[in-house]
Amino acid sequence: METLAGGTGDDPKLRQIVLIALIAIIFTVAYLSLYGLLNRAIWFEGGVLKPPRWAIPVGVLAFSLLVGLCRKYLHAPTVIHGGFTESLKGGGEKPDYRTFPGALLSSLFSLLSGASVGPEGVITVLIGYISSYTRDRLKIRSATAELGFDVAALASAFNGIIGNILFTGIFATEFQVGGSRSALKFLTWNLLAGTIGYLAYLLLGLPSFARSIPFEPISELNLAYILYAVVLGILGVLLAVLMGLSMQAAGTVMERAFGDAVITQTLAAGVIIACIGYFIPEVLFSGEGQIHGILADPARFGVGMLLFMAILKVLLLALSFKSGYLGGPIFPVIFSSTLVGLALHLLFPGIPVSIFVLCIEVAAITLALGAPLTAILLVVVVGTADQNMIVLLVISAVTAMLLGAAAKERMGT
Numbered sequence: 115m116e117t118l119a120g121g122t123g124d125d126p127k128l129r130q131i132v133l134i135a136l137i138a139i140i141f142t143v144a145y146l147s148l149y150g151l152l153n154r155a156i157w158f159e160g161g162v163l164k165p166p167r168w169a170i171p172v173g174v175l176a177f178s179l180l181v182g183l184c185r186k187y188l189h190a191p192t193v194i195h196g197g198f199t200e201s202l203k204g205g206g207e208k209p210d211y212r213t214f215p216g217a218l219l220s221s222l223f224s225l226l227s228g229a230s231v232g233p234e235g236v237i238t239v240l241i242g243y244i245s246s247y248t249r250d251r252l253k254i255r256s257a258t259a260e261l262g263f264d265v266a267a268l269a270s271a272f273n274g275i276i277g278n279i280l281f282t283g284i285f286a287t288e289f290q291v292g293g294s295r296s297a298l299k300f301l302t303w304n305l306l307a308g309t310i311g312y313l314a315y316l317l318l319g320l321p322s323f324a325r326s327i328p329f330e331p332i333s334e335l336n337l338a339y340i341l342y343a344v345v346l347g348i349l350g351v352l353l354a355v356l357m358g359l360s361m362q363a364a365g366t367v368m369e370r371a372f373g374d375a376v377i378t379q380t381l382a383a384g385v386i387i388a389c390i391g392y393f394i395p396e397v398l399f400s401g402e403g404q405i406h407g408i409l410a411d412p413a414r415f416g417v418g419m420l421l422f423m424a425i426l427k428v429l430l431l432a433l434s435f436k437s438g439y440l441g442g443p444i445f446p447v448i449f450s451s452t453l454v455g456l457a458l459h460l461l462f463p464g465i466p467v468s469i470f471v472l473c474i475e476v477a478a479i480t481l482a483l484g485a486p487l488t489a490i491l492l493v494v495v496v497g498t499a500d501q502n503m504i505v506l507l508v509i510s511a512v513t514a515m516l517l518g519a520a521a522k523e524r525m526g527t
Contacts, residue, residue, distance in 0.1 A: 125254075125262070126252065126254050126259060126262075126263050126303070130252055130254070130263075131263070131266050131303045131306055132306070132307075133248070134245060134249075134266060134267045135267070135270035135308075135310035135311060136270075136314075137244060137248060137267070138245070138267040138311065139274050139311040139315070141240070141241070141244055142237055142241070142271040142275060142311070143274075143314070143315070143318065146233060146275065146320075149222060149225055149226075149233065152222065152226060153225070156173065157173070157226070157399075161403050161407065162407070163395050163398075167392060167395075170228070170391050171388035171389070171392050173226075173227075174227055174228040174384055174387050174388040174391055175381070175384045175385065175388050177224075177227035178380050178383065178384025178387070178388075179377070180219070180223040181223045181224050181380050182376055182377035182379070182380035183377060184219050184223065185220065185376040185377070185380065185438050186376050186377050187216075188213065188216025188219065189210075189212075190213060190216035190217050190219070190440065191209070191217050191220075191239060191440070192438045192439075193235060193435055194368075194435065194436055209243045211243065211246075211247060217440070218240065220440050221239065221240060221440045221441070224439040224441050225399075227384065228387050228388070228391050228399055229383070229399075229430070229433075229437075229439040230397070230398075230399070230400065230427055230430040230431040230433075230434045230446045231400060231434050231439050231440065231443075232400035232443065232445040233275070233400070233441065234272070234275070234441075234442035235440065235441040235442025235443070236440055236441050237268075237271050237275065238268060238442065239440060241264075241267050241268055241271050244267065245263060245267035245268075246260075248263075249264075258296055262296065262299065262304075265282070265303075266304055268282055269282035269283065269286070269304045269307045269308035269311065270310055270311030270314075271311055273308035273311045273312040273315075274312055274320070275315070275322055275323060276322060276323050276324065276495060277315070277322030277323055277324025277325070277495060278312070278324060279305075280305075280308070280491065281488070281492070281495070282304055282308050283304045283305050284487050284488050285488045286301070286304055287301060288486075288487050288488055289485065323402075323495065324495045325496070326402065327405065327406075327409065327448070327471075328497065329471065329497050329503075330466070330468060331468075331503065332466050332468060332500065332503055332506075334502065335502050335505060335506075339469060339506060340506070342469055342470075343473050343506040343509040344509060344513050346458075346470060347476075347477040347512070347513030347514050348513060348517065349477070350451065350473065350478040350510060351477055351481055353424075353428070353451060353454065353474065353477075354478045354479075354480075355481075356425070357432065357443075357482055358482075360428055360431070360432035361435060361436065364432040364433050364435070364436040364437075365436040368433075368436045368437055376438060379438060380437050380438045380439070382437070383433050383434065383438075383439070387430060390426060390430065394423060396408060396423060397427050400441070400445040400449070401427065401445050401448070402445045402449075404449075405448070405449050408420075408452075408453065408456065412456040412457075412460060416460070417457045417461060420460070421454065421457050423453055424450040424457070425450075427449050428446075428450050430446075431443060431447070444479070447475070447478055447479055448475055448479075448496065450478070451475040451478045451479075452471050452475065454470075454474055455467065455471030455474045455475070456470070456471065459471075468497065469506060471497070472506075472507060473506055473509075473510040474510075475497070476490055476514075477511060477513060477514040478514075479492060479493065480510075480511045480515060481514045481515075481518050484518075486511040486514070486515055489511055490507050490508060494507065
């Protein structure tokens with residue numbers, strides 16, 4: 115008989131879920147600590163790029179070459195053939211343990227290369243290796259149980275780094291992980307592992323994405339704000355469409371131009387990233403560091419430059435994904451959305467900046483991931499949205515979903 119605690123007999127026991135949660139969060143903390151140490155030693159000091167301008171292309175090309183070498187000789191995995199959603203989901207094909215060194219090194223080199231990828235996609239890939247290896251040692255054989263076990267491992271990692279105890283539970287539920295039959299059981303494992311990861315991060319006092327881009331609450335709701343939320347939802351949809359088109363174009367161009375020449379492919383992308391980074395270093399990396407300097411004084415960039423950097427970030431995100439750099443899309447998407455919102459706020463300063471930024475963010479992430487609840491929760495956590503703001507976020511997310519559904523229906527006919 116199937117139970118929440120023990121499953122069918124082929125399922126992992128709760129103590130095994132606790133074990134993988136602890137392993138996942140310990141690895142995540144160690145990995146991100148190492149990345150942070152290297153990032154500060156090589157690139158950043160007090161959130162500002164410390165190498166001289168001429169050294170930026172040198173660093174970008176050096177790490178891009180290392181990514182290519184990892185792909186060629188260590189068979190490091192990539193997200194070239196997937197999309198934004200796939201980069202954040204576990205439970206795919208069983209990884210080959212022999213490629214773990216390549217994945218580990220390629221992920222570090224990708225994050226240090228200046229490519230527009232975030233650490234969340236890296237964590238998904240690496241935790242996939244660790245979870246698969248652990249369940250093999252625990253002799254968990256059921257295909258259904260394997261998926262639930264893997265997502266529980268991701269819950270521990272993601273809930274810690276995102277800084278919300280429900281994040282992965284919402285994400286997995288939206289994507290119906292486990293189907294109708296196993297959904298409640300999987301959610302139980304997910305919440306248990308996610309709680310462990312969240313508490314570990316909290317008790318260790320480690321920085322998470324939560325409240326990383328805080329905004330002042332809006333004091334009231336009115337009809338004008340609701341209309342703004344709808345319009346900004348449409349703008350977020352347009353930004354997400356640009357992301358999708360850029361991904362398709364970058365994939366086609368890189369495949370036709372380089373084929374299986376993986377080192378040349380990654381180096382060519384590195385040259386483009388290096389050239390752009392030399393003149394506009396703000397668009398390098400995932401964006402979580404540079405965005406604070408832009409938020410502090412967006413007027414020094416001006417409307418045109420903010421919009422230009424937002425588009426560049428989208429194009430660099432697509433180029434990075436389709437050139438073999440390993441990482442995720444969340445912060446590059448947040449970066450681009452934020453810059454569009456800041457540009458609009460410069461044009462219409464009477465409207466709270468939080469409405470511009472957060473409504474565009476939630477609409478873009480909703481359509482990019484196809485997960486409105488996850489998008490709303492993520493934006494609420496990162497941007498510290500209050501109850502009034504949450505209403506506007508829901509309106510923007512609904513706008514994005516309605517437009518997305520209408521576009522799919524029209525394309526289908």
